[in-house]
Amino acid sequence: MADTVVAREIPSVYEPSLFGTYSKKIGMWLFLMSDSLTFGALLYAYSYGRISTAGWPTPFHSESIVNATVMTAFLLTSSLTMVMAVRASVERNAKAQTLWLLATIACGAGFVILHGMEWSKLIAEGLTLPMFPAVPGHEVSAEFSSVAKSVPQFPSTFFTLTGMHMLHVTLGIVYLGVVALRRKFIPILLALWLIAWLATPSYSPFHYGVHVLLVAAIVISIILWLKPKVYDSSDVEVAGLYWHFVDLVWMFIFPLVYLMSARIL
Amino acid sequence: MVSHDSHAHAAPQGFIRKYIFSLDHKVIGLQYFFLALVAVFAGIFLSLLMRIHLVWPTASLPFFGEIKPETYLSLLTMHGTIMVFFVLTTAPQGGFGNYFLPIQLGAPDMAFPVLNMLSFWTTFLGFLVLVAAFFVTGGAPLHGWTGYAPLSALPSAGPGEGLGADLWIISIAIFCIGALMGALNFITTTLDMRAKGMTLMRMPLTCWAWFVTAILGLLAFGVLLSAGILLLMDRNLGTSFFVPLVTVNGVLTGHKGGSPLLWQHLFWFFGHPEVYIAILPAMGLCSQLLSVFSRKPIFGYRAMVYAILAIGFLGFMVWGHHMFMSGMSPYTAFAFSIMTMGIGVPSAIKTFNWLGTLWGGKIRFSSPMLFAIGFVSLFVVGGISGPFLAQPVLDIYLHETYFVIAHFHLIMGVASIFGIFAATYYWFPKMFGRMMNEPLAKTHFWLTFVGAYAIFMPMHYYGMAGGLRRYSQGTEVGWIHKLAPIQQFITFAAFITIASQFIFVFNLFWSMKKGEKAADNPWEATTLEWTTATPPPHDNFGGITPVVHNGPYEYSVPGAPRDFVMQTDAPVAARH
Ligand code: HEM
Numbered sequence: 001m002a003d004t005v006v007a008r009e010i011p012s013v014y015e016p017s018l019f020g021t022y023s024k025k026i027g028m029w030l031f032l033m034s035d036s037l038t039f040g041a042l043l044y045a046y047s048y049g050r051i052s053t054a055g056w057p058t059p060f061h062s063e064s065i066v067n068a069t070v071m072t073a074f075l076l077t078s079s080l081t082m083v084m085a086v087r088a089s090v091e092r093n094a095k096a097q098t099l100w101l102l103a104t105i106a107c108g109a110g111f112v113i114l115h116g117m118e119w120s121k122l123i124a125e126g127l128t129l130p131m132f133p134a135v136p137g138h139e140v141s142a143e144f145s146s147v148a149k150s151v152p153q154f155p156s157t158f159f160t161l162t163g164m165h166m167l168h169v170t171l172g173i174v175y176l177g178v179v180a181l182r183r184k185f186i187p188i189l190l191a192l193w194l195i196a197w198l199a200t201p202s203y204s205p206f207h208y209g210v211h212v213l214l215v216a217a218i219v220i221s222i223i224l225w226l227k228p229k230v231y232d233s234s235d236v237e238v239a240g241l242y243w244h245f246v247d248l249v250w251m252f253i254f255p256l257v258y259l260m261s262a263r264i265l
Numbered sequence: 266m267v268s269h270d271s272h273a274h275a276a277p278q279g280f281i282r283k284y285i286f287s288l289d290h291k292v293i294g295l296q297y298f299f300l301a302l303v304a305v306f307a308g309i310f311l312s313l314l315m316r317i318h319l320v321w322p323t324a325s326l327p328f329f330g331e332i333k334p335e336t337y338l339s340l341l342t343m344h345g346t347i348m349v350f351f352v353l354t355t356a357p358q359g360g361f362g363n364y365f366l367p368i369q370l371g372a373p374d375m376a377f378p379v380l381n382m383l384s385f386w387t388t389f390l391g392f393l394v395l396v397a398a399f400f401v402t403g404g405a406p407l408h409g410w411t412g413y414a415p416l417s418a419l420p421s422a423g424p425g426e427g428l429g430a431d432l433w434i435i436s437i438a439i440f441c442i443g444a445l446m447g448a449l450n451f452i453t454t455t456l457d458m459r460a461k462g463m464t465l466m467r468m469p470l471t472c473w474a475w476f477v478t479a480i481l482g483l484l485a486f487g488v489l490l491s492a493g494i495l496l497l498m499d500r501n502l503g504t505s506f507f508v509p510l511v512t513v514n515g516v517l518t519g520h521k522g523g524s525p526l527l528w529q530h531l532f533w534f535f536g537h538p539e540v541y542i543a544i545l546p547a548m549g550l551c552s553q554l555l556s557v558f559s560r561k562p563i564f565g566y567r568a569m570v571y572a573i574l575a576i577g578f579l580g581f582m583v584w585g586h587h588m589f590m591s592g593m594s595p596y597t598a599f600a601f602s603i604m605t606m607g608i609g610v611p612s613a614i615k616t617f618n619w620l621g622t623l624w625g626g627k628i629r630f631s632s633p634m635l636f637a638i639g640f641v642s643l644f645v646v647g648g649i650s651g652p653f654l655a656q657p658v659l660d661i662y663l664h665e666t667y668f669v670i671a672h673f674h675l676i677m678g679v680a681s682i683f684g685i686f687a688a689t690y691y692w693f694p695k696m697f698g699r700m701m702n703e704p705l706a707k708t709h710f711w712l713t714f715v716g717a718y719a720i721f722m723p724m725h726y727y728g729m730a731g732g733l734r735r736y737s738q739g740t741e742v743g744w745i746h747k748l749a750p751i752q753q754f755i756t757f758a759a760f761i762t763i764a765s766q767f768i769f770v771f772n773l774f775w776s777m778k779k780g781e782k783a784a785d786n787p788w789e790a791t792t793l794e795w796t797t798a799t800p801p802p803h804d805n806f807g808g809i810t811p812v813v814h815n816g817p818y819e820y821s822v823p824g825a826p827r828d829f830v831m832q833t834d835a836p837v838a839a840r841h
């Protein structure tokens with residue numbers, strides 16, 4: 001199938017590999033296996049907390065649910081554009097490939113931005129962790145702050161699960177950016193980091209979280225320095241695997257933390 | 266067709282690319298090896314201080330001065346963490362696995378050389394962060410290598426539980442990331458980079474062991490990583506995953522609703538596979554050595570492979586045996602107990618096969634062989650206490666005692682270390698082109714072998730008599746005080762055993778410079794690393810890719826010109 005794009009018909013000096021596929025793809029599948037255990041542990045912690053806590057709250061009003069639904073739509077669309085990018089890469093249409101990748105990045109960024117705004121709003125309204133700084137000049141909602149006080153497990157698991165997922169989407173955006181633009185992406189990444197850092201107020205968790213972008217830029221520079229190379233269609237396919245996986249994880253998180261905590265009047 | 270050419274990379278130029286940020290799996294393997302060597306001496310030093318303190322409680326010790334109970338706990342924590350993560354997980358897999366897995370498979374390098382380099386430097390960073398915990402205010406953490414909450418989750422719970430504990434958790438998380446990258450690389454290499462003819466069932470058992478170890482690592486470290494993140498959040502963001510409503514010195518902590526048992530489940534889901542991560546490579550290596558030095562095929566190759574797989578598989582279903590004390594339902598305990606004893610079956614299969622391999626062999630008692638036999642001995646003796654601990658009723662008594670210390674030190678600590686020693690003596694000629702000094706090696710073996718038993722056997726009795734683990738002193742408790750001679754004996758045995766490790770270090774560095782020059786195949790072994798030059802060239806086989814015709818254990822083949830047939834020799838009719 002798509003593997004045929006790596007068509008270099010040299011007789012192999014090796015034993016046939018697993019499923020006749022190439023190393024990078026096996027590597028990505030293995031990473032996804034271990035990553036599903038990483039998420040699995042968090043989901044286990046969530047279930048453990050939820051089951052052992054009497055009176056689990058359901059504070060999410062339609063506003064939150066609608067917002068999360070729009071986020072979901074963004075992610076689903078991004079999976080579609082990702083498929084198109086892989087297809088373009090198989091057809092060796094470099095321009096279309098870059099455009100579809102950028103479209104995927106845009107959808108992913110839409111997701112992260114909406115999610116970030118949602119977080120900030122919840123934190124400001126009192127659904128927060130004990131050590132997140134208070135947001136100055138914002139009305140706290142009685143309902144949210146009582147949830148945070150009476151069932152600390154609720155905000156804890158919410159922020160952990162969605163935060164871990166947000167981190168994965170962010171890294172996915174960086175990954176796709178490197179595949180699409182290679183070296184040229186590093187200055188863009190640094191600019192994004194700087195803007196995001198300056199644009200977020202110091203009481204926001206994102207003010208510190210954006211440093212992930214800086215770390216990513218450093219790691220990418222090291223990797224590209226050690227192995228400067230041209231990305232081929234297999235890279236697009238492998239990046240696609242990661243991207244679809246992150247989508248799939250959201251399909252667990254969305255019902256678990258949003259829909260099952262929705263206030264249905 | 267599959268392309269492998271992206272794996273090849275030109276030989277690097279310049280010191281930094283050659284020795285520091287090297288992509289060559291052989292250099293990276295040595296980096297791991299020397300990291301573990303530094304770590305093991307750090308760990309030994311800490312254990313020495315603990316042993317001295319147990320016998321001379323008031324003595325003032327170098328660096329730490331007078332040992333307070335909490336200092337003792339710091340020593341204990343750092344000793345365990347350094348040994349488990351940075352020695353037993355680092356040397357057998359990261360060190361020797363990195364160096365020899367690609368060569369034994371006939372590959373020019375690992376599947377992902379850059380990732381390989383990153384995984385070493387990540388691990389190295391983890392080590393620095395861990396050691397830094399000693400130097401921050403409050404010192405190193407107190408919560409043991411298992412990091413039990415709520416102690417580990419509350420910065421106010423003790424002197425080392427402040428910044429020191431944060432560094433400990435961060436170090437573990439960094440280590441997890443490095444280990445995950447390594448595991449991914451090992452598995453892909455094994456699946457994707459075997460030379461023509463190297464079918465899975467022709468792989469040396471070392472490769473099987475590294476392969477299964479990597480699978481365990483891939484599945485286990487991700488869980489520990491998550492657990493570590495949650496623990497950090499409990500400490501720094503005020504969440505309550507692992508902390509129930511508790512007070513410290515009468516002050517409410519502000520946490521509520523969490524469960525310390527959640528930590529134990531997550532930790533031991535990782536922790537039990539981890540003990541096999543530490544020992545599987547040694548099992549593979551000793552299978553290899555027993556065959557090489559008995560000049561006989563390994564007894565039951567297939568059974569060995571299936572036993573490794575079974576151990577790996579069952580290893581994920583027994584973590585509850587570390588939690589019998591937690592008040593779990595007797596039915597759950599029963600299930601975990603049965604499963605745990607089930608692991609005894611593949612372990613016994615391996616042991617019988619080892620003995621079967623020795624049986625009737627023309628045994629050569631070279632130093633690697635001595636350590637391999639020593640490994641079998643320690644594995645059996647340390648393993649026997651496992652089924653005792655696997656009975657919930659007995660374990661409730663034994664759990665907090667030295668009996669457990671004896672169990673896991675013999676089997677995980679010393680047995681794996683014997684694997685590392687055996688690997689060093691065996692592969693040193695290939696890695697450095699010289700032989701190690703044999704009389705010194707044998708002296709080292711006997712002192713360490715007898716010493717290890719002298720240290721850990723008495724701990725069984727001390728534990729059964731009620732001697733509690735994790736306590737800095739038992740001298741003021743009447744019935745424990747009567748056991749003080751046992752503790753003294755252990756400490757003296759530890760002095761001698763530790764001192765004899767310097768023989769090893771001396772031999773190692775002396776032989777690098779002055780050892781007798783080694784031939785390409787000094788042990789007359791069959792696997793691929795012995796077909797190439799010494800030390801192996803940058804791409805392992807000097808531009809060619811070997812073609813494999815034989816299994817890895819063709820010794821004393823009737824009608825063959827020599828008493829061994831190398832994997833690349835003309836095919837012999839398969840016997841089995
Ligand atoms: C038949 C084989 C084995 C059985 C039935 C067995 C059983 C057990 C049980 C029940 C415990 C819990 C004791 C307690 O904490 O109260 C234990 C602890 C332990 N075992 Fe084993 N074990 C076996 C083999 C191994 C092997 C092969 C290793 C390592 C290579 C190992 C390493 C450990 C360690 C490190 C601990 C203690 C961890 C701690 O509490 O700090 N065991 N074992």
Ligand SMILES: [Cu+2]
Nearest residue numbers: 537584586587
């Ligand atoms: Cu265990």
